[in-house]
Amino acid sequence: MFRSIKALTLLPCLAAALFASPSMLFAQGVVQQTANVIGQGPGGPPVAENGATLTRTKNGVGLAFTMPTPLPGSYNYPPSAVPGTTPGTPEVFTGWAFIFNQPENCTDAFECKPGLDFPAHKGMGGVYNFAGHLVSGDGTLNLVGHISVGESRFGGLFDLENPTGAEIHLAVAPHGVLVPELLPDQISTPIGGAPFFWLARFVPSGAIGAADAGLSAIPEPSTALLGGLAAMGLLVSRRRRS
Numbered sequence: 191m192f193r194s195i196k197a198l199t200l201l202p203c204l205a206a207a208l209f210a211s212p213s214m215l216f217a218q219g220v221v222q223q224t225a226n227v228i229g230q231g232p233g234g235p236p237v238a239e240n241g242a243t244l245t246r247t248k249n250g251v252g253l254a255f256t257m258p259t260p261l262p263g264s265y266n267y268p269p270s271a272v273p274g275t276t277p278g279t280p281e282v283f284t285g286w287a288f289i290f291n292q293p294e295n296c297t298d299a300f301e302c303k304p305g306l307d308f309p310a311h312k313g314m315g316g317v318y319n320f321a322g323h324l325v326s327g328d329g330t331l332n333l334v335g336h337i338s339v340g341e342s343r344f345g346g347l348f349d350l351e352n353p354t355g356a357e358i359h360l361a362v363a364p365h366g367v368l369v370p371e372l373l374p375d376q377i378s379t380p381i382g383g384a385p386f387f388w389l390a391r392f393v394p395s396g397a398i399g400a401a402d403a404g405l406s407a408i409p410e411p412s413t414a415l416l417g418g419l420a421a422m423g424l425l426v427s428r429r430r431r432s
Contacts, residue, residue, distance in 0.1 A: 219247060219248065220245060220246065220247050221245075221246040221247075221354065221395055222243065222244070222245045222246070223243070223244045223245075223246070223392050223395065224240040224242065224243050224244075225240065225241075225242045225244075225360075225390040225391060225392055226238065226239055226240060226241065226242070226390065227241035227242050227255065227256075227257045227362075227388055227389070227390050228388065228389055228390070229362075229387060229388030229389055230265055230266055230385065230386055230387060230388060231384055231385040231386070231387065231389075232384055232389060234388075234389075237257050237258065237388060238256060238257040238258065241255065241256045241257050241390070242254070242255050242256075242360055242390035242392075243255075243256075244358060244360075244392045246353050246354050246394075247353065247354075248339075248353065248354060249338060249339055249353070250336060250337050250338040250339050250341070250350065250353050251287075251336070251337050251350070251353045251356075251358065252334075252335075252336050253285065253287060253320050253321075253333075253334065253335045253336065253337070253360060254332070254333075254334045255285055255321075255331075255332070255333040255334075255360055255362055255388075255390070256330060256331070256332050256333075257330070257331050257362070257388060258328070258329075258330060258331070259325050259327070259328055259329050259330060259331040260281075260331070260364065261328060262277035262278055262279060262281055262367075263277040265364065266385070266386055267364060267366050267386070268363075268364065268381050268382025268383065268386040269382075270381055270382075275364075275365065275366040275381065275382075276366050276367055277366065277367065278366065278367025278368070279326050279327075279367065280324040280325055280326040280367070280368050281324070281325055281326075281364065281365070281366060281367055281368065282322065282323070282324055282325075282364075282365035282366065282367075282368055282376050282377055283322070283323055283325060283331060283333065283362055283363065283364055283365065284319060284321065284322040284323075284333075284362070284363045284365065284377060284378065284379075284380070285319070285320045285321035285322070285333035285335060285360065285361070285362055285363075286317065286318065286319060286320070286344075286360070286361045286362075286363060286380060287317070287318045287320050287335075287337060287358055287359070287360055288302075288304050288315065288316075288317055288346075288358065288359040288360075288361070289315060289316045289317070289318065289337070289343075289346075289348070289350050289356050289357075289358055290302040290307065290313035290314065290315045290356055290357040290358070291313070291314035291315075291316075291348055291350070291351045291352040291355075291356050292313050292314045292352065292355075293313055293355075293356065293357035293393065293394065295312055295313050295314070296312050296313040296357070297310065297312055300357060300393050300394075302315070302357050302359075304317075304359070308346055308347075311347060313357070314347070314348040314351065314352075315346045315347065315348060316343035316344075316345070316346035316347065316348045316349055316350065317343060317344050317345035317346045318337050318341070318343055318344055318350070319344050319378050319379070319380075320333070320335030320336070320337060321333040321334060321335040322376075322377030322378050323377070324368055324377070331362070333362060337350050337353075338350070339351060339353060354394065355394045356394065357391075357392065357393050357394065358391075358392045359389070359390070359391045359392075360389065360390045360391070360392075361384075361387040361388070361389050361390075362387060362388040362389075363380055363381055363382055363386065363387055364382070364386060364387075365377075365381055
């Protein structure tokens with residue numbers, strides 16, 4: 191079943207958590223963080239203030255990524271040997287989460303870098319595809335998903351094991367116009383690289399660089415945010431999950 195269907199199923203539950211008051215969330219053992227969305231690329235400008243939301247519980251994490259919908263032809267498309275990475279209607283966008291269960295053990299504590307720490311097996315990292323959507327016209331792009339503790343990952347070596355203490359990087363990838371014969375791969379596999387993505391980053395509340403209680407904007411992502419996927423050969427072409 192597509193991730194987009196899973197996201198729609200979870201949307202009412204996530205919405206209840208996302209719009210609850212901070213005091214209610216803390217009383218329920220839930221920690222909610224927000225971060226600015228920037229892009230395209232790590233050096234890109236903010237496109238949505240506090241547009242990314244991470245909701246942490248002991249059982250998993252809720253992910254919500256909201257930004258203005260990029261209009262066809264108005265942004266940079268990743269090169270690819272497969273069809274689809276050209277402007278058109280509708281267009282495909284996928285959401286990705288890079289999980290570091292032990293961010294204190296990354297090469298730079300609480301500044302984990304997939305391109306450096308995934309190959310070095312530091313930080314207990316894994317990659318998840320949390321959403322994939324088709325979008326037409328202007329408006330708002332919403333990518334919503336949930337990752338449970340122990341849920342099978344897309345890449346990396348480790349599943350989510352530490353939802354309340356993990357460092358988590360979010361990325362949105364543009365795939366260009368929908369090509370029906372590429373489904374379901376087109377909405378569930380990565381393409382491109384960091385220069386083509388919209389990004390957000392979260393460190394655990396109370397960690398170095400984290401905002402008080404984790405409810406304010408988190409520092410922007412590093413330039414090596416998606417290097418880990420390239421190191422695993424996952425950013426060159428679309429690959430079906432095993």
